[in-house]
Amino acid sequence: MPNLWVAIPDSSLSDEQTKRDKSVKIAQFARACSIFRVKRVYVYHDPLSQFEKEDPDLLRTVLRYLDTPQYLRKALYPRMAQLEFAGILHPIKAPHHKAAQDIKTVRAGDVRTGVLAKVKGALYVEAGLGSLVPFDGQGHEGKKVNVKFTQPWPKLRAMEATDLDIFEYWGYEVKEVPSAIKLLSGMENTVTIVTSRKGTFFKNAEVKIAERVQASENVLVVFGAPKHGVHEILAKEGASVRPEFIVNMFPNQATETVRLEEAVLGTLAILNSSLLSRN
Structure with missing residues (x-):
């Protein structure tokens, strides 16, 4: 099975008003990534959205904290403002989160x-x-x-x-990248799937994507921001690179928007069922 990576913008928390709500949203990201064996989370800069300057650090810190086994958290994370609401967040309980042992x-x-x-x-x-x-x-x-x-x-x-x-899923690492264009242009032997309401319906691209996934080492799924799609962000950056696949994962959606945390969970579930379980 290829390595599964996801990319989310540093503006991912811009539609939440309080640190508590932002922390809960990050925990939803962490849970979705762990459920579907994501090995790497990229956080790329969004040049279009306005967001609080503390948001990117909060996003990275809480993601890393939740991926850390409970017995190491006091050693690696002293009391800090970013973890004010860590106590209310659901644990991941991934295989590397082992219990204390004799x-x-x-x-x-x-x-x-x-x-x-x-x-x-x-x-x-x-x-x-x-x-x-x-x-x-x-x-x-x-x-x-x-x-x-x-x-x-x-x-x-x-x-x-x-x-x-290591024979089990062993959590994800969090990497920061300066822009979406640098992320996309730096990928080798990787199938890149950009999610967009303006993209091709997934069902219409499923066979071609499956063929590419089977021949590749990695799969990168790129999500847009709460208020701006990946195509808008790339256009702002003056990008000439075109993602390999631009896919609409939610055809005929009844809601005006699909929230980012919903898009991550839904997209990974579809890919897991359709593509990744074949390998």
């Missing part, structure tokens, strides 16, 4: 997410096991890292895990 039950080959700590010049990893575990490798204190345990207790040791060590 260190004696860890087996060689097990994988967990941890954060590096330094004690008397030596590196250890905090991985929700009740005590630090010696870490074989390099890194800086406070770095979030996926680790594989190489020996069981009582000689437990860990090293950085590779993609080959």
